[in-house]
Each structure stands twice: as C-alpha cells, then as structure tokens.
Amino acid sequence: MHMGTGVMLDTLRPGLPKTDAVLLRLQLIGRMQATTLNNESVLPLGRKTRGLLAILALSGRRPVLRSKLAELLWSRRSEEQARASLRQEIHRLLEALSPIGTDIITVERHTLALKPALTSVDAERIRNANANQAESLPPIDGILLDELTGTDPALDQWLDQERTRLREHAIGLFETMLRRQRDTRGMLAAARQLLLLDGLHEGAWRAQIQGLLAQGETGLAFQSAQRCASAFAARNAVEPGPETRLLLSELLRGNGAANSYPAADSHPSVAGASSLDGAASAPMSVPTSSGDQPDGPASHGASLDASSQQPARFGEGFNRLRRTTVQGLPFVAVLPLLDLNDSAAFSTIAQGLADDLVSGLVQYGGVKLLQGSELQESLAEGRDDAVLRRNFGLDYILDGTLQRTGGRIRVILRLTDIRQYGQIVWAQRFDLPEGDVLTLQDMITTRVLAQLPWEIMLVESRRLHHRPAAELDSHGLVMRAVSYILRIDRIQNDHACALLRQSIELDGNHPLAHMIMSLACLVRFMQRWDDPAVMASRVDAETSAVLERDSTINGGLTMSGLIRSEVHDEPEAALILLERALAAHPSAAAGWAAMAFAQVRLGRLDEAEQNFHHYKTLFPTHPMEVMLDQPSIMIPLLQGRFEDAARIGAVLVEMRPGFAPNLVPYLATLGHLGRVAEAERIRTRLQTMLPADGIASLVHGAGLRVTEHRQRLEDGLRLAGISLSLSVPGEPAGPLGVARRAG
Secondary structure, eight states: OBOOTTOOOGGGSTTOOTTOSOOEEEEOBSSOEEEOTTOOBOOOSSHHHHHHHHHHHTTTTOOEEHHHHHHHHOTTSOHHHHHHHHHHHHHHHHHHTGGGSSOOEEEOSSEEEEOGGGEEEHHHHHHHOOGGGGGGSOOOOSBBTGGGTTSOHHHHHHHHHHHHHHHHHHHHHHHHHHHHOOSHHHHHHHHHHHHHHOTTOHHHHHHHHHHHHHTTOHHHHHHHHHHHHHHHHTTTTOOOOHHHHHHHHHHHHOOTTGGGSOOGGGOTHHHHTOOTTSOOOOOEEOOOOTTSOOSSSOOTTOEEOGGGSOGGGGTHHHHHHHHHHTTSSOEEEEOOOEETTOOHHHHHHHHHHHHHHHHHHHHHOSSEEEOSHHHHHHHHTOOOHHHHHHHHOOOEEEEEEEEEETTEEEEEEEEEETTTTTEEEEEEEEEEESOOHHHHHHHHHHHHHHHHHHHHHHHHHHHHTTSOGGGOOHHHHHHHHHHHHTTOOHHHHHHHHHHHHHHHHHOTTOHHHHHHHHHHHHHHHHHTOSOHHHHHHHHHHHHHHHHHHOTTSTTHHHHHHHHHHHTTOOHHHHHHHHHHHHHHOTTOHHHHHHHHHHHHHHTOHHHHHHHHHHHHHHOTTOTTHHHHTTHHHHHHHHHTOHHHHHHHHHHHHHHOTTOHHHHHHHHHHHHHHTOHHHHHHHHHHHHHHSOHHHHHHHHHTTOOOSHHHHHHHHHHHHHTTOOOOOOOTTSTTOTTSSOOOOO
C-alpha cells in the first residue's frame, strides 16, 4: 500500500526539546528510519533485525510471543533453529538501539514489546486517527515496509495483511472527510489523499476535477481528466463508470465551457457526487462546449442522467486519450540539454548527447520513443508537459542541463514522469574534466544507457505492483514480474513465472517477456530450486526466443553469454558471445559482469577484476547486483586475499542471505580464516536451503580451470565443514550434472 514518508506525530518533529519523553522515532512508511531525539540514526543493518523491530512497532505496543516472531522471520527453519536465530537478532537489535541510552524494548522470557511511552511510530497516527483528524495528516504516498518484502514468505504474508489494514482504514478516513467537505480546498485535499491510496478511485477523481473547475483552474482540471483517463487506460480493459466517463468526455472533447461549473460551497452535489461507496449518485449538470456539441439532443447546461446515455455520447474524448496509452510500452521523449553557458560549442554537445541517448534507447527495446518534426514544432512554442502528454501520450521526459565551470563540465540529467505531476523518478550528475567533445559524449551516454532502461523498468514495476494480473496487458505483466524476480525468493519467483507465462500467452512475440523469463529461470538454476538439467533447457529456450524475435535487443546476447558460462560451463564460447554483445552495446553493464564470470572460470583473474570494475563504474547499484556481484568475492578468494573476500562476502550475504551462490565462496573464505562460529552459521544456512546433492552441484558448478584455484576453494570448504572433491571441468559427469552442449 502507498503511504507517505513524512507522517509523524506532531510532537515528534525535528527541533524537539531534550525533555520530550519520546526517545525513538520510527518511520515505517516509505524508507524505514529509526532516529533518536538528536536525529541520530539507530536503524539496524540487517533485514531480519529490521523486521523484528517492525513487527514490534506494528503490534500496538502489546507483547509479542517469541514463538510468533520466530515463525514470521524464519518460517523455513526448524523451531530450534528459528529460536536460536531470534536470540541472535534480539542481541543485534538491542545493540543497534544502545545509543539511545535506555531500554526501549521490554525483553521477557517469552515475549518482547516496545515501550509505548518512549517510542513513536508513524503508522500509528494513521491507525489511531478519526475522520476529524484526517485533514491534519500529511500526504500518504509511500509503501509500508517495502524494503522488507522478500525477507521471509511468512513475513510477506503478514506485511500484506498490515498494508491492507492500514490502507483500508486510511481510505475510510478520507472518504468520510470528502463526504463532509463543502469547501473546495478541503475537497481537493481529501481527493488527493484518496488518489495516492487508490489511483482508480472514481469519487476522488470527480471531486478533484470538479474542485479545480470550481476554483477556475480549467487547465489543471483538464490535466486531471487526462491523468484519470490514463490511469484507467493503463488497466487495458477497465473503464470508469458512466458518470466519470461522461465528465471526462466533456473535458477531453473541449473544455471551453468548463468555467460554468458553480463553486463547490454553493453546490453541495459536487461533494455528494463522489459516490465513494459505489452507489449511484444524483444526476449532475454537465456543460458542453459550444461548437463541439455531443451526439445527442442535450444542450449546454442540460441536466443529464449519466446512466441513461448511449456509449457514443460519452466515449469519444475518453477513448481518444485511452488509445494513446494502452499500447503497453512506456512512451519517452528525449529533449536536448539546456546549455547554461549559452555557447555554440556546448549547444552542439547538448544536441549530440540527446541524439546518442535516443539511438541507445531505440536498441533497448523496452520503450517507445517520440522524435521528429512534430516534437520539435511543439517545443518551438515553449515546453508544456500537459500539452506533450495530451498531444503525444507521453509518459516520461528525459532532459537536463549542461554547464562549464572552472575547467570542468557538469551534466545533470533527469527523468520526469509526467503522469505523476512531473515527479522526477531518476537523476544523475556527471562532473568531468573538460576534454574531447566526442569522448565526453560517449562517457556520459554509456553510463546513462547502462542505468536508464533498468530505472524505467523499476518505476513501471512499482507502479503496477499492486494491480490485479487480469487487468494488465502483456507488457504490464512483465513489469509486475520484475519486482518478484528481484527478491530472490522461490515463492516470489513462482509468482513471476506465472505472470510471465500469462504475458507470453497474450503476446508470444514480446521479446522482453522472454528475456525476463530467461532471467527468472536463471535465478532458479543458480539457486538449485529445480532440476538443473530442466532449468538449463528452459533458460536456453527462453534466450533463443529472445534472439529469434529481436536479435538487436540489448541483453539478448549478454544473457546468452552468461548462460554459456554459468549454466553450460563453456567460458570460452561465452567470451566470444559477450565480446560481440559489448561491441554492439558497450553500455550493457551486465555484459561486463558476465565477462568477469567467464574469466574467473578460466583463471584470468586480473582481466576479470578489470571487467568487474567497469561493470560497477557503469551501474554501481544494479538491481541484480546480488547475483552479478559474485566475482567480487570469488576473485580475492582465489587470489588468497581472504580478508578482502570476507569483507565483501559479509556485505553480499547481508544484502541477500538467501542467495546460495554467494554463500559458497563466503563459507570457503571463513574456513581459510578460521572463523568457526560464523562458518557454522553460514554452513547451517546453506544446508537448510539445499540438500547435500544441491550443495555439491552448486560447488561443482564453479567450473574452475586452474588447479590451484580449485584446491583453494576445496580447502576452504573443507576447513568450514564441507568436504567435496571438485571435478575437473570437461569430465564426462559434467560440472553441474548437466550434459555439456555439443559444439
């Protein structure tokens, strides 16, 4: 559910006197935060530790049984193991909160509880608010504990219930607030909150549009009607009810007479027309534009019962905009950068960067691009995002600035979602020494193209995450599946695969659907969730489908190279594919990481380290970094730099404790260092996740060609309590129990 990041008790805002009784402020909506009176962060590092704190915070300050906590956070472990893990996390939580200087948590033999007098929780204000207090709540536009999703299946289920409870309560508050409002300002405030919680709330859309008309803001009302039509269009087959469609149609057909709406406080039916409970509302007076009469006998200002109109009567304006947005792929315009120095030389760079970005995004294949004379003509009259949205159906605009100062060039790029009031969803700044123009363009373009397609995909994934699958088109199903895959959880991956199968059934020629399906299958293979031979065949089939449908798509050859290396243990063949892929798409950050994977197998560690560094330079926080960062621990381990490997491994394992391929090199590292306790913890986790043959398959899958490297990995694992004899790659049995491919 979407909830705002700024919700906090009024008495707990910055600047509190030190005498205030509340010592810990918890923000669970949006990005999780835990701060003291001095604004010092005491947020624990681990996801399980944060989950423990969140459960206590959302339990109404009532004691929570240890057995319940263990069940929510370690549902896939035995009761004894879960209780042992809970004791360890309690210790970590108390240690993280120790800077507060007093006990915030009451720890009993069987229960834990937050002390109510000493702590405040943002979600509580919403839960405890009544309709009279709703107006004082800040905008609610974040997701409750989104970063904890995927920590454990039981916790996911519990979080879904908590989000639903909080969302339903909040919607009820603001629906009541909207019913009671008779002034325009209050109506608009309630409508805004409702639309943050439910983007298809028809009563809220009508109240917002009518409130803006009552204020004389015809242009803003028109934009609001466009956003409403776009919101419903994104659901493909879903359309608003007759009354909403009638209102939208009148505005989208022509808004010349829109100013004839009466003021809200003199027309109670404006608020009353918001049928918040879905009941039919009273007929309303609908003005039409002179010169663009509707297809019926009604004249300007006539009283119309929306339910009695023929479809053609209220469909034209709505469907005209709907057709521009229902195609699935996000629509992007790349604008020339603004030269703040206003120099001819830099104007050339600004246009050149825009052209390079357009060329790169065309090859990505996951967006539609607006370019050509129509865009230039529209911009010649001055930029107006509402006009761009109305005329072209745009979703995103990529623009930025270019400035020279002190012998350096600063470029700032930003991606704006014009469907969401011009919200900036991605931004990047580049500070580079002044030099060759083409070199600068190439450097910036490569980094932007490495990140931007993924960032757009993540924004679209978050936007569609809570929508029912039945309401999504083929591309929407793919976008929704992405968020599930990134959690590296078997149940979530099952959900992703189901969505992707539906997407392919709707449009079997959508290359991105096959690309993301191949990624989902690769994760399953690396985790040994299914038979490796079956998953190897599935990965091959999906990757072949990508290349058959569009051999130019960015990522198809990269995925093929990674599969050759990690699934079929053919690093030499993988490098040939990857070199070809990177020659065509040097911005493919995952391609450089895949090169490092193959070179680690071949023992070319220095080259692997260079390519891995290039990958991290292009995209430091790649969404798949938990999987792609494995060479960062393998390289120092095989070089004998165990302290470096342990430091990196600890971070990777903390980020995704359930990703088995990272546990193996980390466990070997701990064995070499003699860290018995930590090695036992990681070994137990690995053995809980995988059966013995699964661990053996995973270890053998390393495919190390250099004898010294195989021995180093084997020795480390043996010292950590796992004895396996690593086979030499190429032996008949195969390194992964998968038959090697001929050729």
